[in-house]
Amino acid sequence: MTDRSGAIDVDAELARTHREEWTRIVAGLVRRYADLDIAEETAAEAFATAVERWPIDGVPPSPGAWITTTAHRKAIDRLRREARRDDKQREAFMLQDDSPAEPTGYIEDDRLRLIFTCCHPVLSIQDRIALTLRMVGGLTVAEIARAFLVPQTTMGQRISRAKARIKAARVPYVVPRREDIAPRVSDVLAVLYLIFNEGYFASGENVDPIRRDLAEEAIRLARLVRELLPSGSDEDAEATGLLALMLLTQARADARLSAGGELVRLDEQERNAWDRTLIREGIALVDERLEAGGHDVGALGRYQLLAAINAVHVSAPRAQDTDWSRIVALYDALERIDPSPIVRLNRAIAISEYDSPDVALALVDELGDDLAEHHAFHTTRAELLRLTGRSDAARGAYDRAIDLAVNAAEITHLTRRRDQVAAASQTDGTTDEGELS
Structure with missing residues (x-):
């Protein structure tokens, strides 16, 4: 330069x-x-x-x-x-001998070996994240500590313990055997997705609500993993799906916060502020996976389906143009391979738009035992109760969501939504209608 x-x-x-x-x-x-x-x-x-x-x-x-x-x-x-x-x-x-190293896995690339070493199951998920950011991402201990709201000394000790555990467990510096690669790639992708989510939706009230550096680092590492995996393999397919998901999500980053630092819901975002370059790349990757699967969504993996859902959202010129029937169908496919409470919660949000808030609320209430301590459950319930005219119950759900939320911008948003419900019920009893996001 x-x-x-x-x-x-x-x-x-x-x-x-x-x-x-x-x-x-x-x-x-x-x-x-x-x-x-x-x-x-x-x-x-x-x-x-x-x-x-x-x-x-x-x-x-x-x-x-x-x-x-x-x-x-x-x-x-x-x-x-x-x-x-x-x-x-x-x-x-x-x-000092520069002769080729002995074979250490079916994929001969030092970088992929390093990624698999840092993401080895012998480590806790938090240690995998910290070690990956340090060894693979090159972030300083101070940067990683700031990202996860812990003292620098604590993070330094965590990384040191992780390296010591790898040494004590004699973790080999290898890419797993071909037959073992699938579950280990899943671990790697899960670590990268957690890093991305912390950047895109940071936890803690005393930290920037969006950490672009972390999100962009996760995208860079996802590109690297995809580049190193055999093209056309099942592992490459999910790595492609994760990269597409990250790109399509990151494309909306500039529109997610208001000038006052409040979270802006998807249906209220200024779509002209979305990054069209990232959207084009992400959609191209989604189309690539759909074509490879013969356009059968049942052939897609978890990250590919999540990317396809995001592709529907970003393809709509306006929020009201969103193809909710397509999103419900994609969530149906996702629920078949990942019937987790969070997937079912997100499917219910799509149902509220495609069918009705009342139908969605019944589905959400079934998840109360599993998600009682999850802020997204109470946020979704609050919005659905608001849409169905149950203001008092909505205020209570907003209160619980605010208590559990960890993102400052989201807390600001939820507080405003709750206060709107309270103000409306004190005047003429009307409710504020809008789409869930």
Whole structure:
């Protein structure tokens, strides 16, 4: 990258190299040294050295290679200083050999091995998320801590424990065998989806309601996973579905908050503010999966169906043009493979638009035992009660939803909706009608 004078912008080149090369560099170091600590720390040290040297010496012709070589030298120096000097020295000199590594999985890519290592089932889901963001995403411990509202020391300890657990459990640095890949890819995709959701709908009242950096990082990692999986495989299909889902959801990010920081419902969003580039890419991926399945929605997996539902929403010029019959059919297919209470709740929302709020409310009330502590259940109930004219019950449901909500923008939105119901019931008793989102 160059500035207006034609000189290379060192800071921009450092940022680009970190963004584009971090995962590849760390993954290569893990393969050579079989140690997550050595890989992470020497890669970070190499970038720190670049910060010092490049402004003086100039940006090297191949920045990624420069960082890699520097990291390898630092790793070898570190091993030489270890207490078991002789054994470690022999190992270090052996690892300088650039000959191809032994086969370590049916897909030969260091980056995919690193992703599977970070998302290994031996770790808790929160540890998988933290380790993936650090080792694969290259986020700093401070950035990850801020994203999940914990002290930096706590997050640092969590990442250190995760790496120690991987070492103690002797987790192999491999892509699983072909017959084991499907459930492990599901774990990886689940981790990426959780990272995306935390960015798109952040938890906590003292944090930005939308964390674009986290959402964009999840999209970047989803692209990487899709790029590395065999084209046409079942795993590739779901990775494609997840990427499409993220793109179609992220396309609406700029319209989700009002100027005052309140959550804006889907039916009230300014659709001209949606990112049409992301929408076109997402819809193209959905169409690709539908064509591959012969346009049979029953052949689609969970993420593919969620992406297809979002494609219907973003394809409607106006909220009232939404094809709710299509959305209900897609939720029917999703419920067959994932009959979870949340899927059934979202299906009921679609039913309220396609059929009636009364029918939907009956379906929602069946979920009370499963979702009593979930704010989305009470939010949905409040909206349906409002639409059916039951103001007192709606206010109570809004109150419970506000108590359980963790996103500041949503709390502001729910408070306004509740106050509208209260004001309407105190004047002429009318209710405010609108679509659920």
